[in-house]
Amino acid sequence: MSKPSVLFVCVHNAGRSQMAAAFLSHLSGGAVEVRSAGSTPADQVNPAAVQAMAEVGIDIAAAKPKILTDKAVRESDVVITMGCGDTCPFYPGKRYEDWVLDDPAGKDVAAVRPIRDEIRGRVQALLDDLVPARAEYREIRSGSNT
Numbered sequence: 349m350s351k352p353s354v355l356f357v358c359v360h361n362a363g364r365s366q367m368a369a370a371f372l373s374h375l376s377g378g379a380v381e382v383r384s385a386g387s388t389p390a391d392q393v394n395p396a397a398v399q400a401m402a403e404v405g406i407d408i409a410a411a412k413p414k415i416l417t418d419k420a421v422r423e424s425d426v427v428i429t430m431g432c433g434d435t436c437p438f439y440p441g442k443r444y445e446d447w448v449l450d451d452p453a454g455k456d457v458a459a460v461r462p463i464r465d466e467i468r469g470r471v472q473a474l475l476d477d478l479v480p481a482r483a484e485y486r487e488i489r490s491g492s493n494t
Contacts, residue, residue, distance in 0.1 A: 353381035355424035361386025363452035389413035
């Protein structure tokens with residue numbers, strides 16, 4: 349079985365989608381192919397998002413916002429949108445989810461932390477769904493599978 353692929357999309361690809369992609373890359377350990385893009389990419393990743401992620405040991409300082417392309421959508425099994433509305437291309441047979449999350453744009457790091465933490469929880473649930481063996485392993489390690 350090939351590894352699943354996920355595309356995270358938000359308007360500027362500077363905050364939410366960058367944090368989600370970084371969490372999925374980190375938590376999956378390479379078990380999932382991860383992409384992120386924006387319908388109107390910013391010039392740089394939100395500095396408050398960079399700082400918030402650094403606080404949990406994930407460095408996104410070198411990440412660059414990317415433009416959303418049809419190819420990225422076509423090559424992804426799951427497309428997670430975060431406030432991009434109807435700008436995301438739709439292809440039948442893809443799994444689409446819309447995550448309603450506050451936009452970290454213009455917020456300081458204290459306001460970005462709860463957004464970061466919510467994204468981490470959603471990413472972990474997505475990962476558990478996409479790679480069930482990882483979820484089972486986590487449950488066994490934590491002793492909750494008794």
